[in-house]
Amino acid sequence: GAVVSQHPSRVICKSGTSVKIECRSLDFQATTMFWYRQFPKKSLMLMATSNEGSKATYEQGVEKDKFLINHASLTLSTLTVTSAHPEDSSFYICSAKMTREQYFGPGTRLTVT
Amino acid sequence: AQSVTQLDSHVSVSEGTPVLLRCNYSSSYSPSLFWYVQHPNKGLQLLLKYTSAATLVKGINGFEAEFKKSETSFHLTKPSAHMSDAAEYFCVVRNNNNDMRFGAGTRLTVKP
Numbered sequence: 001g002a003v004v005s006q007h008p009s010r011v012i013c014k015s016g017t018s019v020k021i022e023c024r025s026l027d028f029q030a031t032t033m034f035w036y037r038q039f040p041k042k043s044l045m046l047m048a049t050s051n052e053g054s055k056a057t058y059e060q061g062v063e064k065d066k067f068l069i070n071h072a073s074l075t076l077s078t079l080t081v082t083s084a085h086p087e088d089s090s091f092y093i094c095s096a097k098m099t100r101e102q103y104f105g106p107g108t109r110l111t112v113t
Numbered sequence: 114a115q116s117v118t119q120l121d122s123h124v125s126v127s128e129g130t131p132v133l134l135r136c137n138y139s140s141s142y143s144p145s146l147f148w149y150v151q152h153p154n155k156g157l158q159l160l161l162k163y164t165s166a167a168t169l170v171k172g173i174n175g176f177e178a179e180f181k182k183s184e185t186s187f188h189l190t191k192p193s194a195h196m197s198d199a200a201e202y203f204c205v206v207r208n209n210n211n212d213m214r215f216g217a218g219t220r221l222t223v224k225p
Contacts, residue, residue, distance in 0.1 A: 032211065036215075041220075042217075042218070043215045043216060043217045044157075044203070045215075046212055046214070049212055093157065095213070097211060100145075100164075100211070102207075102211070102213055104149075104156055106155070106156035107155075107156050
């Protein structure tokens with residue numbers, strides 16, 4: 001079946017630094033990838049949609065300069081949280097689309113101290 | 114845009130009793146609907162999906178859901194709860210843009 005991986009699974013960083021999260025489709029090519037954010041005990045909120053080779057489309061209220069998304073190839077999308085603050089601590093989940101189906105990664109837990 | 118509403122934030126059942134997790138959708142056309150489960154500190158696992166074929170959809174681990182257009186509902190059921198079913202459950206609708214919109218989630222607790 002279609003597998004999506006995320007790296008790292010957990011990351012702790014200091015306030016003010018930047019952290020990059022990778023999302024890879026391991027056995028298929030994904031023209032579209034999605035990034036979600038999940039606060040503790042909350043639902044998933046779509047942050048942005050990224051298409052390979054073009055700029056990401058951000059949901060209302062998501063700062064594009066803070067959450068940089070790069071979809072450089074058909075199997076890799078990256079989310080960079082720039083100048084991280086404690087309020088950016090969250091569980092970030094990506095998904096990759098193949099035909100009409102979406103496949104979710106296992107998530108990355110970011111803790112900003 | 115399509116959306117889903119999960120009517121219960123928390124459901125508690127005893128092991129061996131039936132499970133009912135409620136979900137209503139809002140859509141201007143026949144939607145694609147999904148149920149996902151998330152165990153603590155884990156990723157999402159697809160339980161089942163409805164994509165305009167049979168209205169009664171059978172999923173993994175004994176779960177099933179019925180699409181009822183007249184009631185705009187897609188409730189998740191299981192005849193007999195198991196301790197391992199304790200988790201967070203999300204009802205999800207897929208939009209025209211193919212992005213997924215999640216419900217607020219229902220936390221299922223299973224008592225021994």
